[in-house]
Amino acid sequence: MSEEALLQNVYDSLTGLNEAKTIEATKECIDSGVEPEKVMKRLADAMIKIGDEFNARKLFLPHVVIAAGIMDKANKLVLEVLDVAEGAGAGKIVIGTIEGDIHELGKSIVAAMLKTAGFEVIDLGKDVQVKKYLEAAVAEDADIIACSSLMSSTMPYLKDVVDLRNDMGHQDRFKVMVGGGPVNQTYANQVGADAYAEDAMEAVKVAQKLVSA
Amino acid sequence: MIDAWDVYLRSTEGKPVSESEFDLQILPMRLMELAKEYDITYDPEVVIPSDRGLFKSVFEAAITLLVDVGFLNTSTGRIIAFDEYELRKDLRLLPGEYRVGEGNDAYCVKRRDLEDKSLPTIVSGPTGAPLTEEYFIPIMQSYAMEPSVKEMHTATLLTINDHEIKSRTTAEMMAARREITLTREATRRAGRPGLGITGTMSGTTSEAQCFGYGPDALRSGCDRLLVSMLNELKVDWDVLKKALFAQQNNLGIANCMGPVLGGYMGGPETTLIGHTAECIASFSLLGGPSINHTLPNDAATGHKIFSENIFAMAGTIATLAEHTKAVSTPYCSPASGMATENFIYEIAAQAGMFAACGSGSVLGANGSNGAEIDAYSGMNARILDESLKAFLGKSLEETNEIVIELIKHYGGDDVMNYTQQPPKRFHEVYNLKTLKPSNEFVDLWENAKANMEATTSLDFFE
Numbered sequence: 001m002s003e004e005a006l007l008q009n010v011y012d013s014l015t016g017l018n019e020a021k022t023i024e025a026t027k028e029c030i031d032s033g034v035e036p037e038k039v040m041k042r043l044a045d046a047m048i049k050i051g052d053e054f055n056a057r058k059l060f061l062p063h064v065v066i067a068a069g070i071m072d073k074a075n076k077l078v079l080e081v082l083d084v085a086e087g088a089g090a091g092k093i094v095i096g097t098i099e100g101d102i103h104e105l106g107k108s109i110v111a112a113m114l115k116t117a118g119f120e121v122i123d124l125g126k127d128v129q130v131k132k133y134l135e136a137a138v139a140e141d142a143d144i145i146a147c148s149s150l151m152s153s154t155m156p157y158l159k160d161v162v163d164l165r166n167d168m169g170h171q172d173r174f175k176v177m178v179g180g181g182p183v184n185q186t187y188a189n190q191v192g193a194d195a196y197a198e199d200a201m202e203a204v205k206v207a208q209k210l211v212s213a
Numbered sequence: 214m215i216d217a218w219d220v221y222l223r224s225t226e227g228k229p230v231s232e233s234e235f236d237l238q239i240l241p242m243r244l245m246e247l248a249k250e251y252d253i254t255y256d257p258e259v260v261i262p263s264d265r266g267l268f269k270s271v272f273e274a275a276i277t278l279l280v281d282v283g284f285l286n287t288s289t290g291r292i293i294a295f296d297e298y299e300l301r302k303d304l305r306l307l308p309g310e311y312r313v314g315e316g317n318d319a320y321c322v323k324r325r326d327l328e329d330k331s332l333p334t335i336v337s338g339p340t341g342a343p344l345t346e347e348y349f350i351p352i353m354q355s356y357a358m359e360p361s362v363k364e365m366h367t368a369t370l371l372t373i374n375d376h377e378i379k380s381r382t383t384a385e386m387m388a389a390r391r392e393i394t395l396t397r398e399a400t401r402r403a404g405r406p407g408l409g410i411t412g413t414m415s416g417t418t419s420e421a422q423c424f425g426y427g428p429d430a431l432r433s434g435c436d437r438l439l440v441s442m443l444n445e446l447k448v449d450w451d452v453l454k455k456a457l458f459a460q461q462n463n464l465g466i467a468n469c470m471g472p473v474l475g476g477y478m479g480g481p482e483t484t485l486i487g488h489t490a491e492c493i494a495s496f497s498l499l500g501g502p503s504i505n506h507t508l509p510n511d512a513a514t515g516h517k518i519f520s521e522n523i524f525a526m527a528g529t530i531a532t533l534a535e536h537t538k539a540v541s542t543p544y545c546s547p548a549s550g551m552a553t554e555n556f557i558y559e560i561a562a563q564a565g566m567f568a569a570c571g572s573g574s575v576l577g578a579n580g581s582n583g584a585e586i587d588a589y590s591g592m593n594a595r596i597l598d599e600s601l602k603a604f605l606g607k608s609l610e611e612t613n614e615i616v617i618e619l620i621k622h623y624g625g626d627d628v629m630n631y632t633q634q635p636p637k638r639f640h641e642v643y644n645l646k647t648l649k650p651s652n653e654f655v656d657l658w659e660n661a662k663a664n665m666e667a668t669t670s671l672d673f674f675e
Contacts, residue, residue, distance in 0.1 A: 055513050057521065057628060060479040062241040100380030100417050102451075105444060105476050109512060152343050152369055153380040153388070153417050181515065181584055182343065199514065 003034050007042045010074070014046035017063060019070045026074040036078045043071050043078075047116035055201070061109060068115040090117055091211035094136045095146040096124030097180075098157045103150035106180065106200075110146065113200040114207060130160045137165075137174045143211050146203070149180040158183070159191035166192070175210040179203060214303055214500040217457050220293065224453070227283070227291035232447075235285045236477045240445060243282050244483035247274040255481040257626075260520050261527045261566055261616050263609035265535065271528055272536040275490035276300055279446075284494055287443065288450040295497065303497045309538035310573075311465060311502045313364045313409025315435045318400075320363040320409065322503070324540045324573040327531055328608055333567055333601055334574035335361045337594040338396070339368035340544055341414040342583035346372055349392075352639050353399035355591035355648050357408060361598035362591070366576055367396050367412035371586060380417040386424040388415035393430040411437040411467050411505070419454040426464055437465030440499050445477045446491060448498060456499040466501030467542070468492075474522050475512030481521040484509050485528040492533060492541075503540035504533070505576060508563070515582060516548040516633070518559050518625045523616065527566045531609075534571025543567055545577035545597050550636020551588045552654050555623040556580055557596060557661040561671075562619040564600035569612035575601065581636050588636035590643055592650040596658055603671045615669045622668075 001009075006029045013021035029039045050067045053059040093114055097107045104126040111121045122140050124132060133145050145165070149155045158178050165174055177195040178188050188196035195210055197203035215223075230239065247253075251270040262268075279300060283292040310323040322334045337356045344352055349370060356362055370388045372378060378388045392415045400408045413425030422438070425431050431438060438459040442448050459466045470491045472478065478487040492504045508517035508526040516522075526543060533539045545567070547559035560578045567575045578593040604612060617626075624631045642654040662673040 054475070055629070057475055057480065057513075060241075061476045061512055062237050062479070065237055102443065102449070105473055105512065106515075109476075151380070151417055152371055153378045153385050153415065156377040156379045181582075201513075 003032070006032055006034055007038060010039060010042050011046045014043060014067060014070055014074070015049050017066055017070070019073070022070050022074050023077070026077050030077065030081055036082045039078050040075060043074055044118055047071055051113060051116050061105070061112070064112040064116070065108065068112045071115065090119045090208065091143040092120045092122070092140060093144045093146055093207060094122045094124060094133060094140060094142045096128035096133060096148070097126040098147050098149045098154050098161070099127060099129050100157065101150055101154040102126045106150070107148040109200045110148070110179065110203045113204050117204045117208065119207060130157055130164055133161050134164055134168060134170070142174060144175045144177055144207055146177045146179070146207070149178070149183055152182050155182060155187065158193065162192040177203070177206055177210065215299065215497050217460065220453060220498060223293040224286040224289050224291060227286070227293055229291050230285060231290065232285065232287055236445065239282055240487070241477055241479055241483070243278060244479060244487055247278055247486055248482045250274070253482045253486060255521065255524055257520055258617070259613060260524050260620065261569060261609055261613035262524065262531065263613065267528065268532045268535045271485055271489050271532045274486045275493055275532070278486060278490045279494055282446065284498065285447045286449060287447050293448070293498070295494065300493060300497055304493065304537045304539070307496060307538040308502050309540065311540060313435065313437065313465065314407050316407035318405050318407030318409070322364070322540060322574045324538055325534065325571045327534050327571045328569055329571055330605055332605060333572045334363050335594055335598050336364040336366050336411065336542065336574050336576045337362040337591070338366040339589035340366045340577050340579050340583060342368055342579045342589055343371045343586050344368045345587055346370065346375070348587045348639055349395050350399045350402070351645060351648055352587065352589055353396050354402050355643060356594055357400045357403035357405055358648060359591045359594045359598070362594050364409040364411065365396055365400060367392050367410060367414050368589070369414040378415060385416040385418065385421040389413040389421045389425040390427060390430050391415070393425045397429060409436050411439055413439065419451040419458070422455055423458045426462060431464060433463040437467045439467045439469050439505065440501065441469040441471070442491060442495060442499070444471065444473055446487065446494070460500055466499055467503060467505045468495035468499045468501040469505040470495060471507040472509040472525070473512050474509035474525055481525045484525040488525060489529045489532050492529060492539065493537070496539065503542045503573065505542045505544065507544045507546055511628070514628065514631070516631065517546050517582070518548045518562070518623070519628050519631070520620055520626050523562065523566055523620070527570050530567070530570040530572050540573035541571065542574045542576055543572050545575055546582060547578060547580050548582050549580065549623070549634035550585060551580040551590060551593060552637035552642045552657060553634035554657070554661060555634045557658060558619050558623040559625070560593070560596050561600040561665060562616045562625070564597055565604045565607070565612045565616045565619070568601045568604035569607055569609050581633070585636050587639045590639050590650065592642070592654055592658070599662070599673055603673045611670065615671060618669055619665070
């Protein structure tokens with residue numbers, strides 16, 4: 001089978017959300033000597049396609065989350081060959097919905113989209129205490145802390161995350177990005193966040209910008 | 214409804230399931246199977262469905278979903294299982310109405326049928342949107358001054374004593390109480406002190422929201438506590454505690470649900486089934502006779518005004534009207550901001566759906582998806598009321614044709630290119646001394662009515 005055919009198998013298997021076939025196709029590429037970077041690129045292309053279809057409402061959140069999980073596993077296989085640490089790609093992000101807030105769906109969409117863009121994402125879930133963001137960011141040596149708030153009464157905790165980071169002297173180590181229904185750029189500026197993103201697609205662009213800054 | 218102790222036992226003894234398995238496997242897989250089994254499909258040309266066979270299929274699919282999947286209590290990680298007989302029995306025993314308010318302002322809100330000739334009741338206010346302390350009373354008063362408004366729905370206080378309101382603190386408890394007392398004061402100033410009130414919005418925890426109940430705040434036998442379930446067939450102890458509090462204090466319960474389209478419940482067909490199931494379950498789990506429900510939020514954009522969202526909501530309301538005695542109480546939620554052209558067209562499109570599909574009452578309208586500060590007014594209720602009236606007497610088929618035209622006008626048929634128009638603020642479009650809308654705002658509405666009359670079969674001036 002040609003190299004292109006092998007890579008196309010990877011692409012088709014992942015866009016078809018077939019975990020077993022994606023893993024098998026990835027292994028076939030590796031065993032056939034296809035350059036690992038090319039395999040990762042094709043996996044990323046497949047995730048971009050899935051992201052586009054999510055935006056066009058042809059696929060829905062379960063599909064994106066399942067695809068991101070499959071890509072994680074396939075990427076690990078490729079990274080073993082490359083012999084590099086996981087997350088050496090786009091960057092590492094600790095993400096969660098802020099303390100007191102149980103609205104998780106938007107955060108989960110952002111997490112899935114960040115994964116599709118190659119970020120390593122540590123999802124802390126919902127109702128995350130302020131100190132837990134910092135503990136996780138330190139433990140994981142993250143690049144970015146991403147916090148979501150969907151209610152005006154949980155928004156003040158976003159400032160607490162920024163303040164705690166600064167009090168710990170980590171303002172140069174971790175960037176803080178914020179988002180969620182009632183949050184906007186003005187509020188992000190007020191609380192001292194490094195960035196604000198209006199939706200999942202913008203969150204990816206903002207995270208890429210923060211990491212490359 | 215299911216006895217509260219029984220709900221407790223099911224929550225603590227039910228089958229354990231992880232939330233991710235529920236979200237990613239159990240719920241979406243069963244929804245897709247049921248859509249196929251019952252042949253429930255979405256046709257972009259049918260935004261307001263009229264096929265009674267579809268409503269029957271959606272109802273049966275929703276009951277089947279609840280029996281097969283149940284509800285997840287995320288606090289215990291266990292499934293609250295339902296029996297088909299008890300679900301159908303709870304629906305059969307619904308009263309078909311609820312009473313709010315007292316004295317001269319007491320009102321009975323009743324369910325409606327498909328294509329019902331009676332006007333849905335307007336329950337109004339910014340419906341949870343954020344208001345500053347400065348404008349809270351004037352904005353609420355402007356809603357209470359609209360004669361069409363028969364019940365008030367509170368807003369979220371942005372600050373209290375000029376301080377941010379932080380969840381899980383005593384500040385949010387005080388804010389929840391303040392929100393109700395300020396709304397009461399607004400109704401007094403409007404000369405309607407007995408108007409019923411639905412709240413609370415300014416607190417996040419159950420203890421804060423329940424603290425809206427008390428002297429001069431939410432009152433037993435008059436007002437209602439909003440009890441919102443979690444997305445995608447879930448509850449937690451916080452939700453169940455609020456329901457129990459209201460049940461035991463003879464405080465009205467407004468079951469509440471805000472579904473998501475494009476999330477774990479998938480596309481329009483499966484969201485239709487899932488949302489109908491949530492509504493049905495709310496009567497058994499929470500006990501209120503009505504369901505306050507938002508149009509499904511679009512997972513990617515957060516807007517609710519697209520064709521698919523309206524289809525999923527229209528199908529749910531129609532199914533409830535055709536097969537239950539529930540009072541369907543949908544939120545009218547334009548994405549565009551107050552006092553813009555699209556804002557009016559978005560309200561009108563939703564009003565058509567509510568009028569023809571059998572909503573008993575309608576909430577709002579707000580604007581900007583309820584996210585902007587102080588961008589709401591009583592004029593929103595007037596636009597909603599007159600739009601509902603213009604649709605009365607239209608069949609589902611006629612309504613579908615008109616609503617499709619309205620959706621095209623504001624761009625709701627194109628998810629990728631829809632543009633949300635920014636709002637005007639209350640102080641920009643209202644006289645702050647008389648609390649009357651500006652001529653500019655009234656003219657905008659009059660012109661929009663004339664345009665809609667010229668381009669559709671709607672009649673606003675009859």
